[in-house]
Amino acid sequence: MNISFSLQKNWLIIKLSGELDHHNTNYIRKKIDNKISQEYIKHIVFNLKNLTFTDSSGVGMILGRYKKIKKRGGITGVVNLNPQVKRVFEISGLFKVIKYFNSIKEAIDYFEEV
């Protein structure tokens, strides 16, 4: 499980790779919360191109970050989902609250406007 960050204006791209399960959500959660404690970050997007697996523990972790970001009026998005990850998110109803972008470009355009 690897995590890396990149900042674009006031929104943060969080790149995850490997398998996100209960075993590593704690570590990932801490890394993200540490980063988003910086107040100038308003929106976050998870780039999951290299995430090969997740389950409801991953959903819980993403929802937890969504709630924090929502409090400051920000938006949470995801981009580049592999089929397994997409199915887990769909069945969990995650797309009711998390924005699904087809590409990083789509996310950039979106955040340029909001």
Added chain:
Amino acid sequence: MNISFSLQKNWLIIKLSGELDHHNTNYIRKKIDNKISQEYIKHIVFNLKNLTFTDSSGVGMILGRYKKIKKRGGITGVVNLNPQVKRVFEISGLFKVIKYFNSIKEAIDYFEEV
């Protein structure tokens, strides 16, 4: 486990891919014996570039073919060994009777001469 053959003059190249263990030696043995029952085949070379694993069952299978080929005065060789396969062959003493070629080209040159 996959097997394919190619014939060069009177010597046969046997290409194995996958994992060669006791479970599939029977199948591979039959395929090879069926092929080398053709009398014009004198020498055989195992091209093991895509063989990712073997154990002493694989060694036994190769030694069995070596004995058949030796009876008709032929030579048995191997080429392109991955590190695990090479170690198993070394510890089994296989190279005392089986010729180890560094490349298919080396095998060709060798058989051109014998």
Added chain:
Amino acid sequence: MRVNNSMKLSFPSKSQNEAFARIVVAAFASQLDPSIEELADVKTAVSEAVTNAIIHAYENTIGPVEIEARLLNHETVEIIVKDFGKGIEDIEKAREPLYTSKPELERSGMGFTIMENFMDSLEVESTLGRGTTVKMVKTFKSIKNRE
């Protein structure tokens, strides 16, 4: 119904074994040669069941988790995940989407819902103070179509 192969695995309820359990069951089920998607479904369901045993059944203690799997006929896998932990009081409520007894751990409450959706059937048996057994079955349709 012919059992063509079976296996039994047990390990302590440590979270590092979640990935291990997924690999084992996937390696076993792959003997039937299912599609990548079907295998991913099985891995996901196993991940949910094993995670529940670790988090909910044993909470912060270590106890045994057992997995049994069987290959039935030539296209069906049956998987049983068993713990000897605290058990579930109200199974019906537990199986509801979004219900979780541990919101403070950011559980989504979607574990059972995912098991149900990713497998063909899900049976849950539980005795308070004794443990929980989850039985899941999936028929790989890609195999039938291939024949």
Added chain:
Amino acid sequence: MRVNNSMKLSFPSKSQNEAFARIVVAAFASQLDPSIEELADVKTAVSEAVTNAIIHAYENTIGPVEIEARLLNHETVEIIVKDFGKGIEDIEKAREPLYTSKPELERSGMGFTIMENFMDSLEVESTLGRGTTVKMVKTFKSIKNRE
């Protein structure tokens, strides 16, 4: 000597489970993050022990094969492969390189020699008519070097 994780697996003595057993033990041992070569050594030794249980212990019948594995400290794996088959009469002779009781099956007689060479230690216990237990230990030196 601290046991940091353990697992127990059992399956019937079918040859299709040789590859399965290799994957399971490799997945378990890989929690220690050994080198590729070290992991290949473990897979090879497990393949030999499991194949012996299938061919020699149970001959043409089906019986249970059990594997236990433990991670010791942070760099050692201990693997036990057990069968309840016919047992070995003369263990010393059986361990000799090239000795095989089944030359007609084209066995090379190198199984025990490979286990010995690929692992750090090998212990064999056997009772005629009762079964055989093979215990192998390997310390991953690449891990110690890394620390």
